[in-house]
Amino acid sequence: MAEVTTAVIVDDHPAIIAGVESWCAAADPAVRIADSGSTPAVAWTGAGLGADVVVFDLMLSGPTPAYGDLRRLVDAGRQVVVYTMREDRDTILTCLDIGAFAHLAKTEGPAHLVAAIRAAHGHQPYTAPAMARAICADTRPERPRPTPREVDVLVNWFACESKEMVARKLNLSVRTVNSYIDRVRIRYANAGRPAPTKAALVARAIQDGLVRLEDL
Template sequence: MIEIGAIDNDQMLLEGMSAWMSRLPDITLTALAVSVDEFLAATRRPRIVILDLNLENFTDPADNVRRLVAVGHTVVVVSVIPDPVYIAATTEAGASAYVLKANNLGVLADVIRQVAAGETPMTTEHAFWLGRDARPERPQLSAREREVLVSYGSGCTVEAVGRVLGIAPGTVRTYLDRIKEKYARAGRPIEHRVQFLDRAREDGFGRGRLPPK
């Protein structure tokens, strides 16, 4: 029997995954956690770990992989999107596989079996994106746009960003629209909020801290 752990801040997803895997004859999910810290603090930690790429505590995905690998875990990263930067970063950090959540759970189960056998499986999307340029175009953002990108990405509301930067909420929204437009032109669209912070990290603009007043 292959024992695995899972780290994901989506409790419903964890419960659904656990229920599905309970029906498999050779895989059992024995440890659930919403953060790497919680998982590492547990007394029972299976060697193989399914790790969500974007945890809500804004921890760096590659750092999360490194922390787990450093204490002997084998990491399978799961993500909503095939982001080439993070595929490359987590692979370099020691992840054994990268699987899209859009795949059916049978794909994930097959990957787990391969990892348990000591293989380093590469799913179709993994191979495709690693074969592309892992350093995509960085759009030219103004200093103010970078501040808005980091502040909004860190979890601040539009109103809070405006207060910190001394601009009106409407102006903040205009900056956000410009930022999304520039990233879309660079082939790196921002489709949901967490990707604002992703783009800031990828391009070295910050890790989510508020800019100084």
Template sequence: MRVAVVDDHPVFRMGMAGLLGSLEGISVRGQAADAAEALVLPLDEIDVILMDLNLGDDSGIETTRELVRRDPDVRVLVVTMREDDDAVAACMRVGARGYLLKGATPDEVERAVRAVANGEVILGSAVAARAVTALTSGRSAVRVPFPDLTEREREVLDLVARGHDNVTISRRLVLSPKTVRNVVSNVLTKLAVRDRSAAIVRAREEGLGLD
């Protein structure tokens, strides 16, 4: 089984590569620290890619989407610190085959990698427990992303995440360009991000702009 590890933290990335390389029947064929490096991995030589969600200024969700677009047979196992339902759903929507938390044990990592390689879809124990609780409690598992935003701010952010500029957004929502600028400014402030690009990364990680 051939694997690659994509993570912007070198200690974690090298540690995970070392763990995987020590397992019987598994060889590490590549490592990447960001989206640019991940997108030049030789997909025809890799069976499973372990993917972090936060790659510095890049999004692991968008990187996964592009890898799956390039090779629908690529199997991505997300390994992240994030355990919220929206992140899980967003990853599955773009084609990830599994979702594992970074607190997983070596045995859990091995089981997940082998399961994904065999074509299974797998959730780590903590994530699966949350999903079962949501289903058996009768509550909807869907959570509104960015609850601190107003409905209008969330609507504008969704369009920003789809790549639309302010003029296009103003036309689609029948708002003045000035109003759109003000809304975007409010969104950046509430999300505590420095610019539009960072807001897009955050929005797509939460599932906005992906349909």
């Protein structure tokens, strides 16, 4: 049997919670909602603490985005899918920079949300339409800019089982492959967007348009 994905919903609109619960229950396979509530506390206690994914409304009881609460969840190692009415470029990019797994607009519907929850649990990248538009429009100077050779090594590493395979394919030494990958990690760390694992680096690369899913 496939492993069940669990999620906790942080949202101060009961109708949104009911809708997300309904979508997750109707999915095949279903996503089990461990708990839900109107404040981030629900993700830190009881069943919500053990949930695989946090579905997080950025605008909780006020006009100011809850970036601080998002950062605390991310810093604790939680996989967070931001699910909000805000779909402007700056908000999306800020959430991604903080370390949210994905950003979805509430107008994007159940198919994207359920898919993003499953992807977050499986540490597989997922890019919804509003998020893709924001990434493509990102022209900030601090955005990491790997060299073409670094991107080439990344793409091959993402698609291969080991760095040894990449080295053989590209006629490089394993040390050189490691050097390229480490340089990209340093670029992301310097930009305040650390990617310490392979899964995190895949997500960052797709978020920034360095690679496409079909390249993997």
